[in-house]
Amino acid sequence: MKISASIKSSFQSHEVNVETESNNKNILIAHKAEGYGSSVNGGEFLFLALATCFCNDLYREAIKRNMKIDSVEVKVSGEFGGEGEPAKNISYKVKIEAKEHSDVQINDLITFVDNIAEIHNTLRQGITVELEK
Template identity: 35%
Template sequence: MQTVAIEIRNVEGTQAAMGWAGSHTLVIDRAMGKAGGLGLGFNGAELLGLTIGGCFANDLRYVAAERDLKIKEISISVEVTLQGDPIIATDAMLHVRVQAADGSDCTDLIRRTSEISMAMNSLNRGISVTLGD
């Protein structure tokens, strides 16, 4: 079993937060004027979309490497649908385009990636999120 630790703390003088894992950081905030947000960083829905799309982009590279396939270009758009009160993400749609360096068809690469993508599979299977002490 593998565990990844993420830390989040408030940013002094703002109502935004800074998140980090290892040496990588990002700013988390709400839209300007929303609950004190200043629009300094990504909101939760944007982070969810980035998680899904970013993970898929990385997984495309893993699958391509297994096949000795060089990728020239990746283009991924993610649409996250939000509904309800409290608001929840009810759907996410990925639009994926991949161009191989040798011009070969990448349909099977995309299909295989969808089968092994960590974020996609975790969400589709219903990841458990609980509060600790």
């Protein structure tokens, strides 16, 4: 599956596009108050990627188990230090409402998804990010 993301930014203009297998989506993200760059920082997007991945994978895996999920809440938090320093102390909490299922079933689903979530596993194993020139 080929995925890409792009930003085109200039004074008071900030265009964000994501694409998966030729399925383009424009995302409305405001520019910074000063006029240049994104009002949302990369760390926030990184944590949103973790939360989104877990949420989507949870629903996908629940369907496979014939589980009806009423609602999901995922909160990711962590810390960034100075410029150039990687994140640390990243953790997340999951709250699931699924009235038709036991706590054991819900916890089993959470544990399973934690082990297969692609964004989580990418960060856990580390990966090379290359600058193309």
